Amino acid sequence: MLTDEKILELEKKANDIRISIIEMLVPAKSGHTAGPLGMADIFTLFYFHILKHDSQNPSWEDRDRLVLSNGHICPVYYATMAHAGYFPVEELQTLRKLGSRLQGHPHREYMPWLETSSGPLGSGLSQASGMALADRIDHGANTSRLIYAFLSDGELNEGNTWEGVMLAGKYKLRNLIAIVDRNNIQIEGVTEEVMPLEPLADKWRAFNWHVIEVSGHDFRALDEALKEAQAVYEKPTVIIAHTIPGKGVSFMERDYKWHGKAPTKEEAEKALLELRK
């Protein structure tokens, strides 16, 4: 149950995670800023409310599985996991440095609690589908474990994504929930100019998915959407989460130029002033 008190707590946590994202990107001198800030609320909700997981026992067999397909937003992944107790928050400062566990794109060999290594786009949904299929072989169609796939909207350009969408629809993977970060930007511009995705919800529906559209910054609405997804029996569910890239830092919000660059020290100071208000 998401009480008002819990929501306040999540909002504070998400803000702390945004601060960590900015702080880790400065010494890294490269990386992605807009996507991680935009997804901070969703990652916070998952790691502090939704997911069955245990940071002290990451390989807990009955945990839910979360596949991050668009690995480039890993600053938010790392920051959230650090705040959730998987590793020390100070280690975030090693992002992208030689010998660091925090690779530029997530690598499971260095961080065994990740479900997969990712970076090259378009293959996460298929991996999550494979996990859902395997779980169903072992535990039947009524399995209680959930497999989540986080995707970007830009990576819906990839054919591999739609191959996965088709397969999950075919096998009616009710234990699979995809979250699309619909932030409308990719490296070279806005999605509808680079390669139009709309009508996006209709596309997923046509592949036999249950579709829910929701704000990616509204904890209560997201929570309700996830409950609805679990109640749907015959289909996998996609939650198209509308997010604001760069969320929380006024001069980064909705500017695609912040997709793939890190803030300078001066820019970070400005950003942190806003986040610490």
Next chain:
Amino acid sequence: MLNPKLKLNPKIFNEDVEQVPIRRGFGEGLLIAGEADKNVVALCADLTESTQMHFFANKFPERFVQVGVAEQNLVTVASGMATMGKIPFCSSYAMFSPGRNWEQIRTTIAYNDRKVIIVGSHSGISVGPDGGTHQALEDIALMRVMPNMEVLSPCDAIEAKKATQELAKSKKSAYLRLVREKTPIITTEETPFHIGKSEIFWLPDVGFAQVGIIVTGGLMYKALLAAKELEAEGIKTKVMNLASIKPLDVNAVLDLAKETKCLVTVEEHQVACGAGSAIAEVLAENFPTPIEFVGVRDQFGQSGTPSELIEHYNMGKDAIKEAVKKVLKRKI
């Protein structure tokens, strides 16, 4: 003579030697592996019978996933299943898997260290009439360059059956290279097979060999025919079966090179970056040895019967004999 220790098929040089497609051995081996371990699962991209996965699919429909004509999905779904403790075998034609989905194999299986067996049937020029689009001549190169990936290329159906069962038990991801066409049965159930080990199939009756011939895959039969004729002509050879291209049996290769001081490599693949190149890399570093490479030389195939194509692209018995005579002259 055939190496008596290996219990090879005694009828190998008979006119009516039994011929079975190498891919068939995979199909039989997968069924046995599936019976032995309930975690073995199979995925196919709309070529179930062609790749001989139907034995498994019919027996274990609940452990079989039909992904449709979608090779990128084939291997990424397999990676996800491996995450949950399954042992996935995914099959298609070599040209499409690993031909089309190389990056997905690299990132989600090899780099990600999830054990998946990639089965590429219909490799090589002997795919025949389907033509150049379907003749994978680059797949050994694609897969042996990849860290965390083993590469097996069995010489006949029986060896393919054993390789499949070994791969189900092994801890590593691997590429299993298969051939469509029927080829003679060379080994028997008693012939030893171990990943990373190479055996000498043919050796001189007495004394040392003058030339070593290292063969991978279905051309082994042609190499044995060549060795037999060469023996009659007074040229002593040893023929090594390179079923395991990676890991490579370095000691066995070095032993052979030190004995013969010259080698011929034989493969139904581009000479560039193939099995012969793997041998050359090891020798260049450890024991520089003249080599003649039998294989396709920087060109695509075309339609024709398998035997016509093998001859046309200089990979048949006579081409192997010629290479042996050539390398003998280069011996230092």
